[in-house]
Amino acid sequence: MRFQLLDIVFNPPHPVTGEAVPPADRLARVVETxxxxxxxxxxxxxxxxxxxxxxxxSAPTVILGAIAARTSRILLSTGVTVLSLLDPVRVAEDLATVDQLSRGRLEIVIGKGNETLQYPxxxxxxxxxxxxxxxxxELLRLLLSQEEVSWSGRHRPDLERATTLPRPFAGPFRIWHGSATSQFAVDLAARWGDPIVSANALQPRENYGVxxxxxxxxYAARGHDPAHAYVGSGSGGLFLADTTEQAIEQFRPIYEGMVARADLRRHEPGAVGKVTSFRTIEEAVERGPALVGSPERVVEKILDYHASFGHDLQSVSINHLLEPxxxxxxxxxxxxxxxxxxxxEVSTDLWTERDDRRAAGFTAVTRTPVGAA
Structure with a gap:
C-alpha cells in the first residue's frame, strides 16, 4: 500500500481555547509538513x-509551487481540484506549471467539491x-494531451487552435477522481479508465464501498486494463498515542469541537456527505473511518478497511489544531x-516501476518494518 498526507488547510479557531492560527503561520506549516x-x-x-x-x-497551486521548491522526491497531488468551479484553460496552465517546477512529480484528483457555498x-x-x-x-484532458485544441461546449466560450503553456513536464499527468457521495464521479472515472480516491471520511464504510x-x-464493463483500476481511500483523521484509550481521551476535545462547529452550518439531517455520521469520538473510532488509537490499532483498522475496499492508496490527515x-x-x-x-501485509504496483502511468518524476520505495529480515 502507498501512503499520502492530505491537508485541506482548514483554519477554524481552536474549539476549546478559541485561538486561531494566523494565516501566514498556517500556510507556512503546510509547506514545512x-x-x-x-x-x-x-x-x-x-x-x-x-x-x-x-x-x-483557495489557491492550492500556489501552495504546491512552494512545496515543489522545497522538496525533491515526494509526489505532489490535489485533494481535490474543484474542477466544476474552474476554467480548464487556467487549470491546465497552473497545474502544468507545478508539474514543471516539480520536474514531473504531479498527479491530481478532481471533483465537484463538498462545499455548497462555493457555487454562488x-x-x-x-x-x-x-x-x-x-x-x-473532458476539455482539460484535451488541453493537457494536445496542442492547438479546437473545442466547443455548453458552459464556456469555444476554443480555436488553443495551446496552453507551459506544457506538462513529460506528457499529461495522471488524473484521479474524487468519490464521496454520488455515482457520477465513479462512472466518469470508469468511462475514461482513470483511478478513484474514496473520501471515506464522514459516513459508514458501506456507503463508500457501494x-x-x-x-x-x-471499469471492467468499459474494457479497460484492470491493472490501472487503482483505488485510494481517505480517513476520518489521524491521531496516535501509546494506547487507544489515551488517543481517544487526548483527541476528544478536538473531535467534539469539530462536530459542534459543523453543526453550526445547520445542514439538513439527510445531507449525505456533509456531516459526520459519528457523533462521538467513540463511534468514530469503533465504527467510523477515524484512525485514532495506538499504532497497532491503526494498523489493524487500515487492514480491516482494506479487506472491504481493496485500496492501493491510504490518505491521512493530521488535525492542524494540534501543536506543531x-x-x-x-x-x-x-x-x-x-x-x-x-x-x-499489502502490496501494490501503484507508483512502482510496474506502474507505467505514474508521474514521470516519481517512483515509490517500500519501507521495511524495523527488525524484518
Whole structure:
C-alpha cells in the first residue's frame, strides 16, 4: 500500500481555547509538513481546495509551487481540484506549471467539491455541478494531451487552435477522481479508465464501498486494463498515542469541537456527505473511518478497511489544531510504526516501476518494518 498526507488547510479557531492560527503561520506549516512528509518517507503530499468557510486552500497551486521548491522526491497531488468551479484553460496552465517546477512529480484528483457555498460565491449554478465537472474534465484532458485544441461546449466560450503553456513536464499527468457521495464521479472515472480516491471520511464504510464496487464493475464493463483500476481511500483523521484509550481521551476535545462547529452550518439531517455520521469520538473510532488509537490499532483498522475496499492508496490527515511538535510526533510515529507494517501485509504496483502511468518524476520505495529480515 502507498501512503499520502492530505491537508485541506482548514483554519477554524481552536474549539476549546478559541485561538486561531494566523494565516501566514498556517500556510507556512503546510509547506514545512510537506517537507517532513518527504523526510519520513511518505509517498505523496496533497493540498485541498475550497473557496468558502474557515479554509485557506483557495489557491492550492500556489501552495504546491512552494512545496515543489522545497522538496525533491515526494509526489505532489490535489485533494481535490474543484474542477466544476474552474476554467480548464487556467487549470491546465497552473497545474502544468507545478508539474514543471516539480520536474514531473504531479498527479491530481478532481471533483465537484463538498462545499455548497462555493457555487454562488463564484457565480455558478450548483444544480449544474455535474455538467460542469464532465465538460471541464473532458476539455482539460484535451488541453493537457494536445496542442492547438479546437473545442466547443455548453458552459464556456469555444476554443480555436488553443495551446496552453507551459506544457506538462513529460506528457499529461495522471488524473484521479474524487468519490464521496454520488455515482457520477465513479462512472466518469470508469468511462475514461482513470483511478478513484474514496473520501471515506464522514459516513459508514458501506456507503463508500457501494461506490467503489460500482467503479470496478463499470471499469471492467468499459474494457479497460484492470491493472490501472487503482483505488485510494481517505480517513476520518489521524491521531496516535501509546494506547487507544489515551488517543481517544487526548483527541476528544478536538473531535467534539469539530462536530459542534459543523453543526453550526445547520445542514439538513439527510445531507449525505456533509456531516459526520459519528457523533462521538467513540463511534468514530469503533465504527467510523477515524484512525485514532495506538499504532497497532491503526494498523489493524487500515487492514480491516482494506479487506472491504481493496485500496492501493491510504490518505491521512493530521488535525492542524494540534501543536506543531505534536503534529510532527504523530506523523513520525505513523511513518515509522504504521506504514511499514501495513506495507508488509499489502502490496501494490501503484507508483512502482510496474506502474507505467505514474508521474514521470516519481517512483515509490517500500519501507521495511524495523527488525524484518
Amino acid at each position: 510537506a517537507v517532513l512528509a518527504e523526510e519520513v518517507g511518505l509517498d505523496s503530499f496533497a493540498v485541498g481546495e475550497r473557496h468558502a468557510g474557515d479554509v485557506l486552500s 460565491l463564484l457565480g455558478l449554478d450548483i444544480t449544474k455541478q455535474y455538467e460542469y465537472l464532465e465538460e471541464n474534465y 461506490l467503489i464496487d460500482r467503479y470496478r464493475e463499470q 511538535h505534536h503534529q510532527e510526533d504523530v506523523l513520525r510515529r505513523f511513518a515509522e510504526e504504521v506504514v511499514p507494517v501495513v506495507q508488509a
